[in-house]
Amino acid sequence: MDSLSELVRLLSPSGTVDLHCRVAGAWSAHNAQAPAGHMPYHVILDGRANVTIGKDVLPVSAGDVLLFPRGAAHTLASAQRTRRSGPPRGTASQRFNGVVTEITVPGADAPLDILCGTFVLGGGAGILLRALPEMLCVPTAGPSSGEAGHDAGWLRGLIGMMHAEAETPRPGGAAIIADLSTALFTVLLRTLISRGTVTRGVLALLADTRMAKAVDAVVGAPERPWTIESLAQSANVSRATLARRFTQLGGITPLELVTTLRMERAARLLQQDNLSAAAVAERCGYASQAAFGRAFSGQFGVGPGAYRRQQRSLRTTMRDAV
Known part of the structure; x- marks a missing residue:
């Protein structure tokens, strides 16, 4: 995709x-x-x-x-x-x-x-x-x-x-x-x-031929153990160029993009009750459940368990309202 x-x-x-x-x-x-x-x-x-x-x-x-x-x-x-x-x-x-x-x-x-x-x-x-x-x-x-x-x-x-x-x-x-x-x-x-209308943000990164390659790589597999070096290689640029262009165009660092996409994937997976928090952490590239929990709380303000309960309660409320 x-x-x-x-x-x-x-x-x-x-x-x-x-x-x-x-x-x-x-x-x-x-x-x-x-x-x-x-x-x-x-x-x-x-x-x-x-x-x-x-x-x-x-x-x-x-x-x-x-x-x-x-x-x-x-x-x-x-x-x-x-x-x-x-x-x-x-x-x-x-x-x-x-x-x-x-x-x-x-x-x-x-x-x-x-x-x-x-x-x-x-x-x-x-x-x-x-x-x-x-x-x-x-x-x-x-x-x-x-x-x-x-x-x-x-x-x-x-x-x-x-x-x-x-x-x-x-x-x-x-x-x-x-x-x-x-x-x-x-x-x-x-x-x-x-x-090329947008000069800042993720859309600007996608409009840049080289930076788009790095975005494509992360979007395609956010769970991979990405580093600045590996992302720079995917874009065929130096680490300094990658970091500078991401900041200039996207207003975001390459690893911030990785974390954000991982967390959005985690949020979707946590809405599936058949997956444990540990399984979600693994699918999103985290070997440690504790590290996953810290990253998730930093993104959403609550831990994975609390988020899952919130979403389950929201689904129940919406179902009862129908």
Whole structure:
């Protein structure tokens, strides 16, 4: 399995499309800070808008996909040059069409047509989101030739299907949109890597030909007794180069990546009641159960046994709620 597929599996993303909005005139909409593990996104289907995050203002237009890796608060507003700001004029209408909530606000200016949703990520989100900017914009308009163009074509196709399912609800529409949005997440990550858009974090390491070899090696077998020297050999670089590039690009040391991937594997294995903590430790590359326990507690704040009990209790609670 390639590194991106394994990292996506680690994140266990699930996607939702919550709103389909068509708003015109002078308007603004604030989005509060999202909970941990929630990555809001907006797909601009038609029209133009301005997005403000902190002191930065970015104009966006049809075909742009906005991602907020750590759920940062942000404001979307009309791109029209009008004196009035704040709530839009006209009588707003809102209805749930069986798949998404539709919000329509009339106005004299060209409307913004936008899908708003959220990617909900699993426990491994930290390693992927570390060092990413607060906001990413992925344009999908443009030619369809070359690798980047191919991914842009895929994105346009996915967005088109999501738009169709949201606009004309049919049986199974909610499930289809959920699956399409999860696929959208993966293609967005692949596009960011192929375009070299992200300059920091694990995605930046994957975009670097030599460092990607080291990441591939760890992702493929995190249980191996990796050292700086063996990882440098897998990337065909010196130990100093490996350490320097990991710090510069990834904001993480090579052995921190090893430990993080081991611990995420351990967390998944501990949810299987048929495996003892000792067996999990061995599968994750630890000869000593005590060393495994210390590493696990450092990552999750609780020991392997307590984590397993927490997960078992959570599954029971969710089952009883159904």
